[in-house]
Amino acid sequence: MPSPSPRSLPIPVSAFSPPPLRAPSMNGALPPIVQEGNAAVRRRRICVLGSRQVGKSALVVQYVEHHFLSKYYPTIESTFHASLAHRSQPYTLEIVDTAGQDEYSVLASRYAIGVHGFVLVYSVASRPSFEMIRGLHDKIMQYYGVRGEVPCVIVGQKQDLVEKQLATRQITPQEGQALAKSIHAAWIETSASSNLNIDKVFDLLLEEVERQYSPTPDRPQPGRCWIM
Ligand SMILES: Nc1nc2c(ncn2[C@@H]2O[C@H](COP(=O)(O)OP(=O)(O)OP(=O)(O)O)[C@@H](O)[C@H]2O)c(=O)[nH]1
Numbered sequence: 001m002p003s004p005s006p007r008s009l010p011i012p013v014s015a016f017s018p019p020p021l022r023a024p025s026m027n028g029a030l031p032p033i034v035q036e037g038n039a040a041v042r043r044r045r046i047c048v049l050g051s052r053q054v055g056k057s058a059l060v061v062q063y064v065e066h067h068f069l070s071k072y073y074p075t076i077e078s079t080f081h082a083s084l085a086h087r088s089q090p091y092t093l094e095i096v097d098t099a100g101q102d103e104y105s106v107l108a109s110r111y112a113i114g115v116h117g118f119v120l121v122y123s124v125a126s127r128p129s130f131e132m133i134r135g136l137h138d139k140i141m142q143y144y145g146v147r148g149e150v151p152c153v154i155v156g157q158k159q160d161l162v163e164k165q166l167a168t169r170q171i172t173p174q175e176g177q178a179l180a181k182s183i184h185a186a187w188i189e190t191s192a193s194s195n196l197n198i199d200k201v202f203d204l205l206l207e208e209v210e211r212q213y214s215p216t217p218d219r220p221q222p223g224r225c226w227i228m
Pocket residue numbers: 050051052053054055056057058059069070071072073074075076098099100101157158159160161190191192193194
């Protein structure tokens with residue numbers, strides 16, 4: 001894995017002090033948003049979770065560094081920083097790319113507590129990776145409490161494989177959308193290889209994060225699925 005680099009602005013790592021940790025027993029509440037330094041910039045911590053080899057690292061590297069990781073190197077853990085404007089609001093993101101999980105993996109508390117939003121990745125060509133998503137969401141909810149809604153985007157990766165008929169589609173868009181609806185998440189299909197919808201993953205997630213943290217009557221309910 002190449003060393004992470006900022007997307008546009010150089011951001012000191014120290015700028016990303018996490019939101020205060022919240023004990024798992026404090027059900028129902030999301031971590032507080034902490035504004036530090038330049039109050040105009042909102043800092044958000046994002047965790048990318050999913051089975052092995054679904055393309056988590058490729059997705060994050062395409063977003064942050066604008067190139068495709070064509071070789072597979074198993075991830076241990078990598079943190080990337082990105083700057084962007086969303087709805088004219090500047091953000092800095094700390095994106096944690098995790099090692100692929102399986103059904104027996106224990107979700108480390110650092111991947112849940114103090115995280116503002118989650119990208120849950122499956123491959124559209126792998127049903128087992130899709131079936132992992134609900135379990136991962138359950139594990140997140142063990143930290144956040146069953147009453148809460150946690151900002152999540154479900155991502156069906158490797159769309160190019162089915163588009164180019166290099167693999168059989170195992171998950172339809174309708175299945176992806178239905179799962180997302182059932183866990184109050186957004187949903188989108190992407191390809192890191194052809195750079196399809198990669199930026200939209202993070203736009204959708206910021207919509208979810210801001211909707212959770214600051215719901216207001218004038219804020220439109222986000223479109224939760226991206227129509228392809
Ligand atoms: N065709 C295609 N291949 C992809 C895509 N994204 C990733 N890959 C390939 O799939 C393999 C795994 O990609 P990674 O990004 O390393 O997967 P990961 O989920 O981070 O894997 P772990 O480190 O095991 O968690 C690599 O060979 C990538 O080149 C994609 O959008 N399309």
